Every structure is written in structure tokens, then in C-alpha cells.
Amino acid sequence: MMSLKRLLTLIYTRNKEFVRDRSSLSWNIIMPILIVVGFAYTFSGDFITKYNVGIIEQDISPSSLNSFLTTRYVDFIKVDNIDNAITKVQRHQLGLLVDTHNLRYWINSDSADGYFLEKILLSSTKVKLEKQTVSGKEIRYVDWVIPGILSMNIMFSALFGVGYVIVRYRKNGMLKRLKATPVTALEYLSAQVISRLILIMIITIFIFYSTNFFIGYAMHGSHLSLFFIFALGAISMISLGLLVAARITSEETAGGLLNLLSWPMMFLSGVWFSLEGTNPVVQQLAEAFPLTHVTTAARMIMIDGAQLVDVSYHITILVLQSIIFLFAGAFMFRWE
Numbered sequence: 001m002m003s004l005k006r007l008l009t010l011i012y013t014r015n016k017e018f019v020r021d022r023s024s025l026s027w028n029i030i031m032p033i034l035i036v037v038g039f040a041y042t043f044s045g046d047f048i049t050k051y052n053v054g055i056i057e058q059d060i061s062p063s064s065l066n067s068f069l070t071t072r073y074v075d076f077i078k079v080d081n082i083d084n085a086i087t088k089v090q091r092h093q094l095g096l097l098v099d100t101h102n103l104r105y106w107i108n109s110d111s112a113d114g115y116f117l118e119k120i121l122l123s124s125t126k127v128k129l130e131k132q133t134v135s136g137k138e139i140r141y142v143d144w145v146i147p148g149i150l151s152m153n154i155m156f157s158a159l160f161g162v163g164y165v166i167v168r169y170r171k172n173g174m175l176k177r178l179k180a181t182p183v184t185a186l187e188y189l190s191a192q193v194i195s196r197l198i199l200i201m202i203i204t205i206f207i208f209y210s211t212n213f214f215i216g217y218a219m220h221g222s223h224l225s226l227f228f229i230f231a232l233g234a235i236s237m238i239s240l241g242l243l244v245a246a247r248i249t250s251e252e253t254a255g256g257l258l259n260l261l262s263w264p265m266m267f268l269s270g271v272w273f274s275l276e277g278t279n280p281v282v283q284q285l286a287e288a289f290p291l292t293h294v295t296t297a298a299r300m301i302m303i304d305g306a307q308l309v310d311v312s313y314h315i316t317i318l319v320l321q322s323i324i325f326l327f328a329g330a331f332m333f334r335w336e
Helices: 004-020 022-042 063-069 082-090 112-123 141-171 174-179 185-215 223-244 251-268 280-286 290-304 308-332
Strands: 052-055 075-078 096-099 104-108 130-134
Touching: 004 185, 052 082, 082 096, 082 104, 082 130, 096 112, 104 112, 141 174, 141 185, 141 223, 141 251, 141 290, 185 223, 185 308, 223 251, 223 290, 223 308, 251 280, 251 290, 290 308
Parallel strands: 052 075, 052 096, 104 130
Antiparallel strands: 096 104
16 A cells, blocks of 8 residues: 655655756756757847748639749748648748639738738739738747757656666666565655656746746746646656666666657657658657657647647647556566
8 A cells, every 4th residue: 555654755855866966957957948048049130031931722823923933032832721821920930821722812011021022922913912911929939949948858857867767776776675665666656756747847947937037938828738738748758767667777778768769759749840741651650759749739838829628639648648658667667
């Protein structure tokens, strides 16, 4: 039977051990802050010129639009969902959106790119186009990437802070000594999950608000919803770390497996770039990663102002993954 006193003692001991490890604590805090500041500085200037035009229909009847569609230095992007495309115009991700079938276009009244692209469009065609005006502030790259950076930091802290530590304990015989005590495997694993979850959330909240004070992120959703997603994602990835460390006795093997999991997740989960337009196989593979669902849900809350019901699909996946990883890890766990 689980003892609350033993569980609290294990949580307190693990937290104290982590805080005393100054190098690990500093790395968990300093690295994501440096990444955020670096991206904010790199993409803060006006020196990056980019012209993107969304095209709703590629097959057009008026040939006079062909002149515009062959304009140099403009990237014409075919879009399927008109609502999503209009949202991108509002966010300055598209300078112009043109419906070549219904002869209309959308422009952001606050967009400098849109102003020049409209001039080119009207001067290169003789047909009359219906103008639709939208407005909205620009979503900077740092606004888009911050959910992924925070999620990535959670992933590394969860996987290596639990999986690698348990393997080290097993190798140096600490787990063998704990087996001789009244502590059960369920108590020990639960303490690892709760302890790491508390530390991850404290660090995540500190990083978010400390960097937000200087940069000012776009935050259109609820802070509580955002941190709920981060907490759920942390539980899922902590459980994955427990599964990896369930039986392994070699720190080198554990490090290799954790890197094998973390690096593909970091590059294929939409942390640094959007997966739109990538190979469908890559998109399907990304759906298997907890990091994909944490990043996507957090980004929807911060940028789109989504509520928890709007990200229920990602919540469901994270809950199912947490249950599967945790029960599989507990079933396979061994002290020695």
C-alpha cells in the first residue's frame, strides 16, 4: 500500500538533489533564455525582406492575371483553406491573398508588404478585382517559436532528468538499496514523476515570465490553459523517460536511446519551422511525438487564443501517451 509520508520524503529528496546540482539547474534555466533572446535579436530588424502571396485558385480564366503571377521575387503559395489564409494575412504571414477564380483579394491595411504587392497586382492586370481589407498585428518569429522552445526544454528536462538519473541510480546500486526499504516501485516512480513535474513547471514559468518582461510575446489565450498543456506534456515525456529507463543498466545506452528519441522530436515536431507542406509521411511520424502535440497546442493558445476545448485532440493524445508510457514503464521496471 502506498505511504504518503514515504512519497513526500522521496519527492523532497529528489528536489533537494536537483537544486544542489548547480550546473544542471543553471543549464535548464540559462539555455532556453539564451535561445529566446538570440532569436528575438536575430529576427527583430527590418533587414529580412520577404514577399508571400497566397493563391486560392491556380486555374484561372482571365489571362491578364498571369502577368502578376509571374512577378519575380514573389513567392506564390497555393492555399486550400481560405479562413486560415485570411488569418495569415492578418498576422502579416501573407502579404496578399488572391482568389483568382472569384476575382477578389485580401490585404492587411497595416502591412507594408501588402501595400506594395497591391500596387503590383493592380498595375499588372486590367480586370476589376474586389478588395477585402483586414487588420491585425504582425506575429513575429519569436512569438511563433517560443512555445516550441519551452516545450523542447521540457522534453530535455523530462527525458534526461528522469531516464538518465534512474539508470545512474541503478548502476551505482542505489536502487538496490532502496529495494531493501519499505519503498515500493509505485511510490518511487510516482515520486520521480511528481518531483520532476514540479521542477519543470517552476523553471518553465520562470523562463516564460522573465523573457516575456523584455520581449513581450503575443499571448491571446489563457495563461492557465497554457501551463496546463505544458504540465500535461511534461507528464507524458517524464513517463516516456521512465519507460526508457525501466530496465537499462548502462548510462551510455540510456544516453544513446534518449538522444535517439529527443533529436528527431526536436526537428520533426514543428519547434523551429512549420510542418505545412512537408512530406505526408513526415507529418504522420510527427503525430507520434508528444512534443508535437505540446508545441501545437501551446502555439494555438498563445497565438490563436484557443481554449482547452479547441485543443482537445492534442490533450487526448497526451493523456493516452502518458497512461501507456507510465503503465508500460511501471510493468517493466526493475530495481537491479
